Amino acid sequence: MKKAQFLTPVVTAFDSEGNLDHQANKNIYDFLINGGVDGLVIMGSTGEFSYIEDAQKKALIDLAVSYVNHRTKVYIGTACMTVEDTVQLSNYAIDAGADGVMIISPYYFYLSDESVELYFDQVAPRIKGDIYLYNYPARTGHDLSPEVTLNLLRKHKNIKGYKDTVTEMGHTRKLIQTVQNEFPDFIIYSGFDENFAHNVLSGGNGCIGGLSNIYPEVFSAWVNALNEKDLKKAADIQSIVDKMMELYDFGPTFIPFTKQAMVLRGIRLEGYCQKPLIQPNEELTESINMLLKELDARIVQVIPDYKGVLA
Template sequence: MAIFKGAGVAIVTPFYDNYEVNYKKLEELINMQIAAGTDAIIICGTTGESATLTMQEHKEVIRHCVRYVNGRVPVIAGTGSNCTETAIELSKDAEKDGADALLIVTPYYNKSTQKGLIEHYSMIAESVKLPIIMYNVPSRTGCNIQPATAVEIAKRNPNVVAIKDAVGDLSVTATMVYLSGQEGNCMDIYSGNDDQIVPIMSVGGLGVISVLSNVMPKETHEMAMACIEGNYEKARELQLKMLPLIHALFCEVNPIPVKTAMNLMGMNVGPLRRPMSPMEEANVERLKKAMKDLGLIQ
């Protein structure tokens, strides 16, 4: 059974001006997302600046989110690491704290062979009972799960049930859908790119883990639901309408633009932790224009 269908938000981690985690604001964002129809909360992912959270903060942010959501929607905890033992520790704690599923990014920087990826994911899967979503974003990690490897991992580990596909190549996505189908549909697929929600869902994806949803949750949910309902005319219209904003949200490294956009909308999610730096002024203007065109700001 799928962890969720539709649009899950890769939610930001809000900070006070002194860079401490703003849990009150996180609660406000969670409530806004659920009220808008968001189908799952993904906490401590890339968009949540997990790389700059301390181990203690990482665990506490997941714990707080799980408790505050209180079963209203699934909470998927980002517990990946380039160290297998660290990923296992984070995953065990997230399971103990009540997360519904885990999002495990490929090992970054030190990378891995395909054999190493099988071992990495298998060791994590064996340490917990929670369902796991693999996260493949080679442009960011320098590490790529080949389609056959992803399916092999899912075949070997029954609780590895899905992949967040941020490769950006629809041929790769289609190949994964095909190979998974050859093995009894052993692996669900979620889009990891907001500009490919409709294309990926058209070849069998179940939804999206979305950055866009931080600023347009209702519309992102509606786009994914239109695909699920087979109304691709509506889905395509929404995808193309939001494309300039999506491109602006990724004109600098995520989550720089999305946090900037949220602050422009008055959400007051605070600063970015270094090494993320404030957005370049020319790109801020580009972002503002895309937001104005959609009525998000005046």
């Protein structure tokens, strides 16, 4: 079994006018690093990358890389709609000191396997650092298949990993089985929190999951349990995370609920999202609060040093 890892696709803190809230973003990075996650992914889907203008993206890259300052790994989502823009932003992130970039294929139009492969063939040779492929077919409308991935690995040595944001573990399992014999060091993460243990037990590396923004201590403990082969504790935390997944059911876009849950935990951010994402109303906020209270009661039984709501 490979050593398990859990990375956080970090939310981006904004003020009420849509500007980056630099201090709040720093607060978030400290909270996650102190919570023990294995790395930060800046400007993934949870980070609202598709709503951030170019100047803000570069400012956020500079802020994250400099403030984290090697306390953990920092990866940057650099996907743009064109090859040229993706290459430019990716190299900006690498030059700033990021440990790698995560790239989703262009969205809106359905792309054939040949088109997806062509896109990464054009992007990968021009990027000066490590690349992590990002598959999210529910948002792009097409799949980055295991077969295309294998083709890309044979051509581009700087493609180091893959995030598979699909609910079906069968897709991730097939990816693992397709590439692992030829590329045993290729890193494969799931994109939904509840699939973390299944991923690792199937030969993958873990997860990049949004709920760790709220409970980094829980996911760090889950990683330790698997790495220490404490399957009883791993199963207990799996049950907690299964309950935690209810947060995704509060509405079609989970980012505002994630931020509100972080506010309720005491993390110093305002909870604003970029428009048109809407902050939860009072009724939804109370529902989130009730879920957090139920989770706190369950977490402390499994992780005795869990501190609950922050001071």
